[in-house]
Amino acid sequence: MKENINMAQPMIGKAEKSAVLDVLESGIVAQGPVVKELEQKFADYCGTKYAVAVNSGTAALHTALHSVGIKENDTVITTPFTFIASVNSILMSGAKPKFVDIEYDTFNIDASKIEDAIDETTRAIIPVDLYGQLADYDAINDIAGENNLSVIEDSCQAIGAEMNDGKKAGSFGSAGCFSLYATKNIMSGEGGVITTDDESVVEKSKSFRQHGMDMNSEYQYAELGYNYRTTDILAAIALTQLMKTDELNNKRISNAEILTEDLKDIPGLIVPRVLQDRKSVFHQYTIRITDNFSLNRSEFMTKLKENKISSAIFYPRPIHTYPYLSDLGYSEGDFPVSEQASQEVVSLPVHPGLNKDNVDYVVETIRKISNA
Numbered sequence: 001m002k003e004n005i006n007m008a009q010p011m012i013g014k015a016e017k018s019a020v021l022d023v024l025e026s027g028i029v030a031q032g033p034v035v036k037e038l039e040q041k042f043a044d045y046c047g048t049k050y051a052v053a054v055n056s057g058t059a060a061l062h063t064a065l066h067s068v069g070i071k072e073n074d075t076v077i078t079t080p081f082t083f084i085a086s087v088n089s090i091l092m093s094g095a096k097p098k099f100v101d102i103e104y105d106t107f108n109i110d111a112s113k114i115e116d117a118i119d120e121t122t123r124a125i126i127p128v129d130l131y132g133q134l135a136d137y138d139a140i141n142d143i144a145g146e147n148n149l150s151v152i153e154d155s156c157q158a159i160g161a162e163m164n165d166g167k168k169a170g171s172f173g174s175a176g177c178f179s180l181y182a183t184k185n186i187m188s189g190e191g192g193v194i195t196t197d198d199e200s201v202v203e204k205s206k207s208f209r210q211h212g213m214d215m216n217s218e219y220q221y222a223e224l225g226y227n228y229r230t231t232d233i234l235a236a237i238a239l240t241q242l243m244k245t246d247e248l249n250n251k252r253i254s255n256a257e258i259l260t261e262d263l264k265d266i267p268g269l270i271v272p273r274v275l276q277d278r279k280s281v282f283h284q285y286t287i288r289i290t291d292n293f294s295l296n297r298s299e300f301m302t303k304l305k306e307n308k309i310s311s312a313i314f315y316p317r318p319i320h321t322y323p324y325l326s327d328l329g330y331s332e333g334d335f336p337v338s339e340q341a342s343q344e345v346v347s348l349p350v351h352p353g354l355n356k357d358n359v360d361y362v363v364e365t366i367r368k369i370s371n372a
């Protein structure tokens with residue numbers, strides 16, 4: 001193998017290029033008709049009534065939190081084993097994150113531990129659909145209902161993920177949040193989308209992305225907002241990608257199936273588990289390297305690199321251990337499942353740009369270096 005096998009590869013074809021050219025030639029390059037079309041089609045795809053486009057997944061989370069009324073002195077529950085944006089968006093809204101540990105098998109929030117974390121300040125839960133597999137929304141929505149909490153789905157890694165007979169990511173909570181960052185399953189370089197069935201979330205989101213402007217009277221501002229608008233140029237790319245979501249996801253899923261079939265018997269290497277009723281879209285293919293494996297994790301990753309295979313740790317540090325969050329009062333040992341995961345996980349290339357030979361090469365290389 002001459003070429004390096006990378007962790008991600010944006011899938012850009014003729015359609016994306018000509019869609020961008022069309023926008024450039026139209027003369028409307030900022031937020032315009034293509035953003036609107038993206039919003040309609042995104043909602044259709046996710047099975048929600050509405051969608052609102054913004055300029056990142058982080059902006060989507062911040063906007064969604066604002067739109068369900070999260071403010072200072074509220075607390076919002078999420079896990080410490082996620083991308084930093086899940087937590088920073090809570091801080092951006094003025095609220096306080098409250099952490100709940102993850103499940104060992106799925107790396108998603110352990111719904112059985114949520115109730116203990118709820119107190120009179122709790123207003124919302126942000127479940128994260130980590131690596132492309134949905135969290136346990138049946139249990140989470142039951143708890144949220146009983147305690148009058150909003151559910152903001154962090155589905156940034158999970159467009160097209162399903163459970164309950166085809167119900168899609170973004171359609172379970174008060175609002176769903178997606179990222180169109182370059183490495184995500186569909187992308188436009190940067191970008192984000194909020195999905196919802198709630199008209200008031202739509203209204204508040206559209207105002208919030210436009211400096212808090214009163215959407216019925218131009219240049220009248222009702223409250224603090226931000227410039228979270230995206231552009232027709234990016235929306236044109238996203239729209240083209242959206243049409244290919246299932247195709248791109250299916251390629252990830254078939255790559256993942258090969259990896260799992262051919263790696264599952266290796267001692268000390270734990271392949272990802274997809275629960276019975278779920279369709280994971282494998283944003284990442286994440287294994288655990290445990291003590292029973294022939295090498296430690298960093299040796300394993302070095303060997304892969306020597307063989308021109310990239311790998312990555314998502315995420316190397318559980319968020320409750322960052323010093324900038326020390327005011328929250330957490331310490332190491334508080335979330336043992338998250339802490340163990342951050343010591344053991346390694347994500348392998350699974351993106352749709354890989355062909356069968358690439359995936360077979362990854363398998364052969366891992367079998368060789370693990371003496372399996």
Ligand SMILES: *Cc1c(COP(=O)(O)O)cnc(C)c1O
Nearest residue numbers: 056057058083085086156179181
């Ligand atoms: C990518 C991602 C985000 C943030 O998206 P950006 O578009 O990078 O702002 C949030 N949460 C998770 C879990 C992500 O993977």
